[in-house]
Structure formats: C-alpha cells, structure tokens
Amino acid sequence: MVSFVRFNPKNISTNLQKITRLNPDLTEELLSSVDVPLSISRDEEDGRKFLICDYNRDLDSYRSPWSNKYYPKLDDEDESPFPSDKLRQLEIYANDSFDVYRDLYYEGGVSSVYFWDQEDEEDSTNDSNFAGVVLLKKSTDNEQGSWDSIHVLEVLVQGSSKATYKLTSTIILDLSNDPKSTSLSGNLIRQTEKTLPITDDQSHIVNIGTLVEEIESKLRNLLQEVYFGKTRDIVGDIRSLQGISSSENDKLKHSELVKGLQGI
Structure with a gap:
C-alpha cells in the first residue's frame, strides 16, 4: 500500500532541498518541474535586482x-x-x-524576463519560435507576506501575421500574521493558449503582456474567492460579528417585546 504525504506549501523550498539531498539523481527533474517562491539576487555590474529560478540557472550561477x-x-x-x-x-x-508593468500594478517588487531559442522540430529553418518565462515578486514591508508569479511561455510563429502563445502560470501566495500563529499559503496553476496577430517582433511583447495581465487578474480574483472568501465564512461561523453588549441589548428588547405581547 502506497501512502502519500501532503507537505505544507509554506515549506516547499525547504522540503525540495531535503528531497534532492535524499536522491540527487532527481535534482534536475525536480528543479525544472516544481515551482518554488522566487529568490532575489543583484546584478554586480548594473546594480539592479533580478529574480532567479531554474530557467536562468547554469550550475550554481544565475544569468x-x-x-x-x-x-x-x-x-x-x-x-x-x-x-x-x-x-x-x-x-x-x-x-x-x-x-513598467510591475511598477504600475505592484507598486514595488521585482520583475525579470528570460527568453531562450527554440527550434521548430518540423521546420528547422524556422528560427522565429522561442520560449521564455516572466517572473514577478512582491513582498510586504514586514516580510510576512509575498506574491510570486511565474509565467512559463512558448511562442509558435505561424507565418508573418500571427503566433500562438502557450502559457503555464503559477501564483504562489504566502501570508503570515505571525510565524507561531496564523498563516495562509498555497498556489494556483492555470494554462492558457491563444493565437494573436503580430506585425513585428515587438508585437510578441504586447501580446505576452496582455495575456499575463489577463491571467493574473483572473487568478487574483480566484485566490480572493477561494482563500479569503472561505476564511471569512469560517470566521463568521465561529465568531459573532456583534459585540457582547449588542447581543445583550437584543435579548433585552426581545424579552420586553414578549412581555408586551403577553399583556395585550
């Protein structure tokens, strides 16, 4: 009989490191298939921050x-x-x-985009196809909450007028009131595929940006409904929103009303 253990998503990075130590042969496969909260590094030459993941990694260095x-x-x-x-x-x-998108929508945080060439297996002369990843990370000022967006994309160019975009988007949410009390962690994964018109290479960025904006909006609303809506319902079930004094006043009014009706 095989038993499965569900790990706390808050500790996914730590658990992944432990698994790779137990079986180093699985390291490459796990790092490329398991999404973990993004880490931040700094460009020593440019001075700006950038996000690191398996897609910009070579050995223990990151581009x-x-x-x-x-x-x-x-x-x-x-x-x-x-x-x-x-x-x-x-x-x-x-x-x-x-x-610019990060500054407008996140009002802070860090973003990074990485592309890599991808040959067309059916047409080796077509060098227009490519793949990439769009990374976005925003943490709260007290470092007790973070939002990580990972959008892995594949672009298949069809002639000179259109291209098909395949996106696999992962949102990792981590909220903590206190390490020893309340915490809320989890992730959502969705896939999107659309064929859109292009006029030049820069059209790809416009199309990718539009798709990322759409999927992030949908996932944000879904997270709000699933996590926060459910949490609000649970809190409402276990704790009255009225204060003790309000409840006592209601009971007193109800008692007076009953006495009044009995005297009629």
Missing part, C-alpha cells in the same frame, strides 16, 4: 537580464546558455516593458 552575465561568475561562461543576439534584444525590450 542577470540586465547585464546578460552570470552571478557568481562562471569560469567557462562562454559554454553557458545565452539567447541569440536577436532574441536578446527582444529580451531587453521585454524586461523594460514588464518593469
């Missing part, structure tokens, strides 16, 4: 979207994965665009 360099520095960086020159220019434009 910055700002300077296009790995930190900590690798001895054989020339052998590390980099986007093609054409895709790198699109990546720069995407990071600048989502940095």
